[in-house]
Amino acid sequence: MKKLRIATRKSKLALWQTEHVAQRIRDHHPDVEVTLVPLSTRGDEVLDRSLAEIGGKGLFLKELERAILDGEADIAVHSLKDVPAEPSEDFDLAAFLPRADWRDWWITRDGATPEDLPPGSRVGTASLRRQSQLLARFPHLEVVTVRGNVQTRLAKLDSGEVDALILAAAGLQRLEIDREHTLPLEPPTFLPSAGQGVIVVQCRAGESRTLEMLQSLNCRDTFDIMCAERAVVAELGGDCRMPLAAFARLDGDRILLEARLASPDGGEVLDARVEGDRSEAENLGRKAARSLLEQGGTRILSQI
Numbered sequence: 001m002k003k004l005r006i007a008t009r010k011s012k013l014a015l016w017q018t019e020h021v022a023q024r025i026r027d028h029h030p031d032v033e034v035t036l037v038p039l040s041t042r043g044d045e046v047l048d049r050s051l052a053e054i055g056g057k058g059l060f061l062k063e064l065e066r067a068i069l070d071g072e073a074d075i076a077v078h079s080l081k082d083v084p085a086e087p088s089e090d091f092d093l094a095a096f097l098p099r100a101d102w103r104d105w106w107i108t109r110d111g112a113t114p115e116d117l118p119p120g121s122r123v124g125t126a127s128l129r130r131q132s133q134l135l136a137r138f139p140h141l142e143v144v145t146v147r148g149n150v151q152t153r154l155a156k157l158d159s160g161e162v163d164a165l166i167l168a169a170a171g172l173q174r175l176e177i178d179r180e181h182t183l184p185l186e187p188p189t190f191l192p193s194a195g196q197g198v199i200v201v202q203c204r205a206g207e208s209r210t211l212e213m214l215q216s217l218n219c220r221d222t223f224d225i226m227c228a229e230r231a232v233v234a235e236l237g238g239d240c241r242m243p244l245a246a247f248a249r250l251d252g253d254r255i256l257l258e259a260r261l262a263s264p265d266g267g268e269v270l271d272a273r274v275e276g277d278r279s280e281a282e283n284l285g286r287k288a289a290r291s292l293l294e295q296g297g298t299r300i301l302s303q304i
Contacts, residue, residue: 002031002032002033003032003033003034003035004025004032004033004034004035004074004075004210004213005035005036005037005072005073005074005075006018006021006022006034006035006036006037006073006074006075006076006077007037007039007063007064007067007068007072007073007075007076007077008036008037008038008039008064008076008077009038009039009040009041009060009064010038010039010040011149012149012150012151012175013149013150013171013174013175014077014079015036015038016174016175017077017079017174017199018036018077019036020097020174020199021077021097021199021201021217022034022036024097024216024217025213025214025217028213028216028217029213029216032213037067037072037073039063039064039067040063041059041060041061041062041063041064060078060079060082061076061078061082061083061084061202064076064078064202065088065090065091065202068091068202068203068204069090069204074203074204074207074210075094075201075202075203075210075214076201076202076203077199077200077201077202078199078200078202079195079198079199079200080096080195080196080198080199080200080226081193081194081195081196081198083195083200083202084239085194085230085231085233085234085238085239086234088205089205090204090205091202091203091204091205092202092203092204092205092206092207092211093200093201093202094201094202094203094210094211094214094215094218095200095201095214095215095217095218096198096199096200096218096219096222096223096226097198097199097200097201097217097218097219097222098219098221098222099197099198099219099222099225100169100170100173100174100197100198100199101169101170101173101197102169102170102192102196102197102247103168103169103184103185103186103190103192104130104166104167104168104169104184104185104190104192104196105166105167105168105169105172105182105183105184105185106164106165106166106182106183106184106185107154107157107164107165107166107167107179107181107182107183108157108163108164108165108181109157109158109160109163109181110181111180111181112163112164112181113183114134114137114138114141114164115138117138117140117141117163117164118140119140119141120140120141120142121140121141121142121163121164122141122142122143122144122161122162122163122164123141123142123143123144123162123163123164123165123166124143124144124145124146124153124156124157124161124162124164124165124166125143125145125146125165125166126145126146126147127166127193128241128242128243128264128304129193129242129243129244129245129262130166130190131143131243131264131266132243132262132263132264132265132266132269133185133189133190133191133243133245133260133262133266133269134166134266135264135265135266135267136262136266136267136269137189137266139266144162146161146162146165150167150171150172150175150177153165153167154167154177154179166185168192168196168197169184169197170196170197187247187258190245191245191246191247191258191259191260192245192246192247193245193246194226194229194230194232194233194244194245194246195226195229195230198222198226201214201217221250224250224255224278224281225248225249225250225255225281226248227281227282227285228246228248228255228257228281228282228284228285228288229246229247229248229257229285230246230285231281231282231283231284231285231286231289232244232246232257232259232285232286232288232289232292233246233285234285235285235286235289235290236261236289236292236293236297236301241304242261242301242304243261243262243263243264243300243304244259244260244261245258245259245260245261246258246259246260246285246288247259248281248284248285250278251275253277253278254275254276254277254278255275255276255277255278255280255281255284256273256275257273257274257275257284257285257288258271258272258273258288259271259272259273259285259288259289259291259292260272260292261292261297261300261301262300263300263303264303264304268296268299268300270292270295270296270297270300272287272288272289272291272292272295273288274287274288274291
């Protein structure tokens with residue numbers, strides 16, 4: 001394989017992530033000519049509604065996947081949290097890069113914390129997961145849908161359209177955006193989305209040469225904890241239309257997994273915590289999901 005074409009979204013963050021992967025491939029395989037194939041996706045084009053309303057994060061993938069199937073590209077680069085947890089017969093996830101900062105950041109113009117903001121203050125996010133966890137702890141705040149790229153969202157904060165934003169730390173760090181007033185949102189109050197902070201490379205199923213080449217990029221630790229997190233989502237049949245969080249970490253060869261399912265208004269929050277050997281990662285995720293259902297998760301899901 002002397003040439004490799006990578007399908008990518010056109011946003012600055014997506015292009016950064018794809019060029020990062022491209023450079024890693026060039027470093028490991030200097031004889032391969034790597035080029036980018038930037039594409040526009042429906043998820044990027046429809047910005048006036050939440051992802052839950054227009055069909056979920058899978059809308060960020062469809063055009064890129066079509067380019068692979070049509071022979072216009074060989075692989076695609078995604079944020080893993082945008083990739084549906086149910087496996088596809090047409091594609092393989094060929095490489096999981098080391099996980100970056102997995103946290104959400106609370107961002108304001110003046111350093112105000114959630115406790116500082118008066119009732120009715122507007123917090124921008126398009127994520128039901130973020131919304132439910134925020135309102136569970138700070139019910140006096142109002143959540144408004146804010147979508148678009150990172151710069152677009154920050155502009156809404158700077159213009160006063162919202163009083164605070166919740167954004168993924170990894171995206172800000174990758175774009176080298178340094179905001180003066182940020183506050184990490186961490187466990188136990190906040191759990192991240194399954195796969196948050198992870199870049200993944202996708203290829204057509206069964207492409208053995210491509211899979212072999214991309215193994216040089218794969219991080220085994222990240223792969224194992226992602227198996228646990230994504231199994232929670234798959235077991236519940238979830239995507240971004242579900243206020244679901246999952247966070248796994250390694251302690252030696254053991255995986256510690258926390259999962260959370262909450263009602264969109266934050267009125268009900270269910271938590272599950274499991275641990276076990278990393279070889280049982282997928283089973284741990286399923287176990288955590290079943291625990292959420294046993295606690296009343298079906299009731300929450302029926303309301304969404």
